[in-house]
Amino acid sequence: MSEPGLTLDGVSAAYRGATVLHEVDLSVARGELLVVLGPSGAGKSTVLRVVAGLEPATAGRVRIAGRDVTSDRPGLRNVSMVFQSYALFPHLTVAENIAFGLEVRDTPRAVARERARTAAETVGCAALLDRRPGQLSGGERQRVALARALVREPDVFLLDEPLSNLDLALRVEMRAELRALHDRLGATMVHVTHDQTEALVLADRIAVLRDGRVEQVGTPDEIWRAPASTFVARFVGSPAMNLLPADGPVRPAGEAPPGVPAEGLQIGFRPEAVAIDRAEGAAATVDRVEVVGEDAYAYLSLAAGQPVVARVPAARRPERGAAVQVGVRWADTHVFHADSGLRYAP
């Protein structure tokens, strides 16, 4: 990767005396879109707030475009942020909102307004320049917040769950636009979300956060195909990956990785890897079936009671209460240490 646009070096942060970030190391390349993914309370937003300088780092260094900004106030860091609530000024028009950052930095008004117009055109809200935020829909506010973020040409864009207040259709649309905007601007972006689909679709790389620690950093493909831990494995993917003891009831077909099965190991496989009609499979009963369009999710119980979810074509879904045979292949299976949850490397 090229020269980093943003680096976090062992950054810790605390909130009301409790540590919420534990020595986080992250590096975002110039022009890269990094998605920070994690459940609520994982410290995702805190990462952004520490980068922006809105929260102090209790340890570690933050570097933006090669400059150490750890002790700089927010206004000196040259970052832009899109807040979850958009944080538009309700008393200012769209044009004034976008130009705000330029005007408080003493850019001449005419220049500021011209750049605001250009930024608005970039995100497709130029028709709204004279309106106030109260007259805009959620999607329009989102665009204005984006225009305001990019008008100043910052070193880093920070986006704090910017799509979470939008309905699903709009979210999907804005997601694509956001990605296109990133590619067009070549900007360094850090995007926080709890939505794994959003992360997989948007990101150049994903950093999965758990309890204030980085669990795994990798491309969407790496996160999906080689989750570093059972946490990542289960957090990314819906329904979550099945986890069973490696020497348990389900014996995958094909050639096992060296050293497997063994005690103290777990196997994980996604619902789509499960076949429910293998003659040599483990016996299970169908507890319930959810049909989602073409697909159906069958929630099964193995003989010993362990739950397994299988994705099957809706047309061939089993009946509730039916007896089925669960089978998977080693090729579709991930192996983890049972105690640490970390990925097993033979």
Add this chain to the structure above:
Amino acid sequence: MLAPYLVGLVGLVLLPAAVTLALAFTEYDLVNAPSWVGLDNLVALVDDPVFRVSLTNSLVFALVAVPLRLLLALGLALLLHRRAFGVGTARAAAVLPTAVPEIAYGLLWLWLFNPLYGPINQLLRVGGENGLTALGRTPPQWLTDPTDARAAIILMSVFTMGETFVVLLAARRALPRDVYEMAALEDATGWDVFRRVTLPLMAPVLALLAVRDAIASLHFSFVPAYVVTDGGPPPYATTYLSLFIYRTGFEYLRYGYAAAATLVMILLTVAAVVVQWRLVRRYRGFYGL
């Protein structure tokens, strides 16, 4: 459910108001039956120098006291909206004068203003000689000089802005934190934040409070003027509309004439309410209401 309120409203507000309106066109001294005089009372008011002085005093009081009260309340609210050591005590101190019973508050200031032993003038004389201030001036003659007495009443009223302070404090605390963080990211200075964010966002509340205070100022000058300066120094330096009406009615028993003056006061109030209503309409668009 509304019945008790309506009974109270009709019996205690609307009926007396209607009676006052009717009395404004009569001559009535509590002893003889009211006699119809038409517009005579209102015409007499226009020519009455005491009424004109009272009206001017009331308007000047409102013009000076209301902005000062708002300014102090806003300043304190912005200073004390964050949680910090001593802030709770400071907030209580800001509200305390408003909680003191009016008469007691008046008597307290009577002592504070005393030209000889009152602490205010003693403080002003610190560093000066022969009873003069450090700048060699005579300290204000709070209770005997007309201008100083008017200033005294305004000073008294400035410290009873507790309610305004509480409303502004709540309004400031209700402003979203993220717009301030946004401003911080743009490196806006304290002055820029005040001018471009805080003030405009609080403007609707400030406007309402200003009008409310202007209406109330017609009333809250009464007790200080009655207790501390007795409407003086002579002849009528601190005789406000409310005191004028009180004296005309209850001391000179000219109820019809007092009712006519009350009518003028009510018209002033109505004018203020209209302004308030227009302001509310104007600011409605701000928050997308």
